[in-house]
Amino acid sequence: MPVLKRKFYSQNTINVARNLLGCVLCRRIGDKIYRGKIVETEAYIQEDPACHAFRGKTARNEVMFGKPGLLYVYFTYGMHFCANAVTEKEGRGCAVLIRALEPLSEDFDNTNGPARLCKSLNITKDLNGVDLTSSKSPVWIEEGVKPDEIVTTVRIGIKQAADYPWRFYLKGNGWVSKK
DNA sequence: TCCACGATCGGCT
DNA sequence: GCCGATCGTGGAG
Numbered sequence: 001m002p003v004l005k006r007k008f009y010s011q012n013t014i015n016v017a018r019n020l021l022g023c024v025l026c027r028r029i030g031d032k033i034y035r036g037k038i039v040e041t042e043a044y045i046q047e048d049p050a051c052h053a054f055r056g057k058t059a060r061n062e063v064m065f066g067k068p069g070l071l072y073v074y075f076t077y078g079m080h081f082c083a084n085a086v087t088e089k090e091g092r093g094c095a096v097l098i099r100a101l102e103p104l105s106e107d108f109d110n111t112n113g114p115a116r117l118c119k120s121l122n123i124t125k126d127l128n129g130v131d132l133t134s135s136k137s138p139v140w141i142e143e144g145v146k147p148d149e150i151v152t153t154v155r156i157g158i159k160q161a162a163d164y165p166w167r168f169y170l171k172g173n174g175w176v177s178k179k
Numbered sequence: 180t181c182c183a184c185g186a187t188c189g190g191c192t
Numbered sequence: 193g194c195c196g197a198t199c200g201t202g203g204a205g
Contacts, residue, residue: 042186047187050186050202060201077187078198084186097186115187177187 003140006133009068013087013094017043018168020085022147024103026140027121034108035122036101037144038151040169040176042155044084046093049160053093063129066095071139073118073128079113083123085141099156099167102175113177 001024009016020038027034044051051059052074058073063072064086072084072095084095101111111117118124123139130137150170154163156179 044186052186055202058202074186075200076185078185078200080185080187082186086187095186113188156184157183 003133003135003145004069004141004143006067006069007142008076009085009087009173010134011087012094013043013045014083014166016039017096017166018142018150020096020098020168021150021168024104024142024144025098025121026142027123028138029122033105034116035104035142036105036108036111036121038098038141039102039173040098040100042095042097042099042168043166045088045093046164048164050155050158050162050164051093051095053104057093061093064095065091066129067131071123071127071132072128073123073125074117075125077100081118081124082114083118083127083139093149100169100175100177103171104165112175119127156178 023038025036037167042070047051053064055064067090070086084097086145088094099102099114108121127149147170151169151171152165153167
């Protein structure tokens with residue numbers, strides 16, 4: 001499948017979050033490539049109080065202000081990493097959190113949760129800022145099949161703007177995270 | 180400097 | 193359903 005181009009990420013974050021559902025996250029480790037269908041996402045835009053970029057650019061979130069199509073990885077709860085795709089035009093602090101994958105490769109599991117999929121794919125802070133628009137990168141995203149039915153609901157684990165309906169997942173998919 | 184808390188998860192009740 | 197692990201981050205002082 002073709003790799004998603006930068007233009008795909010440069011659009012409205014909410015749309016990108018919805019359009020990423022059904023696409024395929026690819027991770028190269030050594031000579032193996034692991035693939036998983038994206039089945040759950042959340043959108044975060046700069047004007048959103050729950051967004052890391054809400055209070056402006058800092059050392060942690062500077063990748064969010066970079067080019068669309070970069071990978072933003074952050075550390076949380078003292079032990080977890082989460083993976084995001086940077087969206088909208090360069091200079092805006094927006095991203096889509098990838099919350100769950102359906103494994104498409106052998107020897108690949110534990111992908112139903114944002115921190116679990118990072119652990120399973122060995123995605124750490126080292127990969128912060130990687131370009132998702134090139135299959136030469138350690139991580140990239142390919143086009144997928146357009147999903148049948150998308151469920152829209154509120155985001156998980158935040159207190160600010162907890163009522164924004166910016167979480168999306170594929171209806172009936174067994175790999176969507178719990179809660 | 181200091182300190183409260185988090186885009187989580189697994190284990191225990 | 194609830195709680196603890198565990199530490200980087202940023203806002204307050």
